[in-house]
Amino acid sequence: MFESLDATLLARIQFAFTVSFHIIFPAFSIGLASYLAVLEALWLWKKDQVYMDLFNFWKTIFAVAFGMGVVSGIVMSYQFGTNWSVFSDKAGPVIGPLMGYEVLTAFFLEAGFLGVMLFGLHRVGPKLHFLATFMVAFGTLISATWILAVNSWMQTPAGFGMNEAGQFIPLDWWKVIFNPSFPYRLVHMVLAAYLTTAFVVGAVGAWHLLKNTAPRRSRTMFSMAMWMATIVAPIQILAGDFHGLNTLEHQPAKVMAMEGHYQSHPDGAPLILFGIPNTAEKRIDYAIEIPKLSSLILKHDLNAPLAGLDTIPDNLHPPVAVVFWSFRVMVGIGFAMLGIGLWSLWCRYRGTLDSSDWLHRAAVLMGPAGFVAVLAGWITTEVGRQPYTIYGQLLTADSISPVATPAVAASLIAFIIVYFLVFGAGTFYILRLMKRLPRDPMPDLEDGPIRTAGITPGPASGHTHGSAHHGH
Template identity: 75%
Template sequence: MFETLDATMLARIQFAFTVSFHIVFPAFSIGLASYLAVLEGLWLWKKDEAYLKVFNYWKIIFAVTFGMGVVSGIVMSYQFGTNWSVFSDKAGPVIGPLMGYEVLTAFFLEAGFLGVMLFGLKRVGPKLHFMATLMVAIGTLMSAFWILSVNSWMHTPAGYAINDVGQYVPADWWAIVFNPSFPYRLVHMVLAAYLTTAFVVGAVGAWHVLKDDGRDRGARIMFSMALWMAALVSPLQILAGDFHGLNTLEHQPAKVAAMEGHYDTHAGAPLILFGLPDDEAEVMRYAVEVPKLGSLILTHSWDGEVKGLKEWPKEDRPPAEIVFWSFRIMVAIGFAMLGVGLWSLYRRWRGGLYDDKWLARAAVIMGPSGFVAVLAGWITTEVGRQPYTIYGLLRTADSVSPLEAPAVASSLIAFIIVYFAVFGAGVFYLLRLMRRKPDIGFDDEDIGPTRTAGITPAPAVDADRVMNPAE
């Protein structure tokens, strides 16, 4: 399977595989942490125990997701030293401190208050517990801040100097952290995380609404809140994506050419809806296009000029055959989310949100859509950066460790086996948790120290609730 690939390509496949597994967990936990904070805030404000039950329901799911995200992230970070040591050496003075700040601020904040959020409601009281939940939510957002700053700097490097040994060293930390693409990327990713969480929560709520004919109040709360988020955030995400695209056009025009499928430079460029890009022949086959709309979107002028991939040498171009389709998958899912959100607004207006079984079925189907959109967007971003690790400065082929292909292939095979076994089991467990009726909920002590110490819990607590979620 891997015998025809060189060490560089195998290292790229390995990093793509591990980051694809990793990113789905932070994308979910960022949104879910904020959702938990909103639920607990509504409980304190309205004094309605239903919100606390929904909070406890998702609290356990958040804990499992958070744990899998931490483990997959640690494994991924080691590859900078094993497979990408040249990149680590050259970019370490910039990348290393930024990742260190993420650990010292975001991760310590999350880890420090996570235990209180999971086990501490009856120990510290509602107000302090709510503060702990807010700290976990803020920690997840801070984590996104630092990681996206690192990634954005690799796309739009700024504030650096080059020392005598060829390393990129800090010259202006403000310019490094707030590099040109960072604000757009941060907003786009955080909104994507919120939408990802909304559609998972909405799918679980819709599943139970369908099973119980809308009688389960916990399911109704989930379903309603998720669809409010879809209706409000989907248009904001589309707008943020447009601004991000314009920023990319300014700083990475070759990526935009690949995303749009343009090989030739056009004044009044069409918007290519579908087609088959052929990088070898430098042509878009079977193109379905809307005249001049591409220029209008990208330049805000019907006759604006949009550069094609032929403006760059072949060795400096990203592969349009991948980027073109990953971009369309992301955009299509975004508009599907908007459609579900508008549909829900119409059903609210007509007074039948919980009676529309087709809307509930659509919500269930759309449950994993956020993860697919995040992966498609990540592929668009990272493959579109090729052939560079640091855009315009350091090529991918010059960043890899001096390893032989069999060594990288062996570790890649090991990763595939272990990841599918471990994280597959984790995802299966999450799905079993989501099958439970929301009105049951979980008590704090269900996963508290008494269980881990082997002490019999109080009679009011069902000790098998978490361990046997399918019952």
């Protein structure tokens, strides 16, 4: 039954499935690790126990998410040897060392300090414990740096040569790492991780505000999350614009697919808001568009000419429909995040940030939005690179292992079953942890004197600390 299917397509689907599961955990843990560092810094600075209570609450969730991210990442590397051995052989001299650096400089750093961060406060003291938390957060950022360097090199390869065996070999590591798209991708991804975490934290805070659970803790986390949304969302939109201009320069076919430009526009290209890509007829059906706005955005000139996919051979076109819609999902969510941020800023100005039920309901609904945006952005990036694994250098069809279709199909089915069982259970456990925010131990905590932080946790943080131990 599998013989009619294409092994290359199945291998791509398998990698897309596993990377989609994997990326949501690092996207969350990168932002959450930094949030934990901020919470502990505020605890040390302000001597306010509420920050340590929130730290203990979120560190449990971080531990579970971090563990699932590690496990899902191992499976991805396994596929390089099974389904993509030709790619591994040809790109190994460049990709291999970068992946090794990620393990040596980032993962070891995170793993080395993680235990201290989770269980070491009473053993090493507050200052050294904060150092451990900071190093875990720093490690996640270094890890993202190396992984984005690898992916960016595959998108915009630079600093390499070819040996007699047809392998890519590094000639200039500086150019390999700091390839043309790397700075833009790194900034865009890290900001996406921060926004993803901000909206998860905001959704949890809003949920508990609606339920009137631990009002002071709920208010604090919701306020911090909304500040992040307000500040970072417009920066992310600006960073995305710069990233798009860089993509137009180095991967024009991807931008053509994103914009839905099957045809060239010599006198200014329209911005197609919505429509149905028609690959057979090479047009966008039922297009809703704004004349010349795409040229203004991409070239800063209403009448600037923009080339279309008609300038590229058909066999080098990316799948337009997928890229067209995933890009719109990502951009739409980005503007929705900006809207929530501005809404919260207005409520903050009016003094209703903690009492606006409609804002809280909207924040709860937007809780998963960051994950959807990250997945949509990743799909835009990876599908838009097709038909290449290394853009302009190595075709996807030439990167596949000599593996039989039934073998790829069987492993894909196994991955789907195991992933939904294991990571479904893990996600369910995280949601249960988010729901069980410890109540304020004092009825008058909102209006009474604020407890000062000490090394010994209060009743609420002690409960959460026990949950962290159980989660670990």
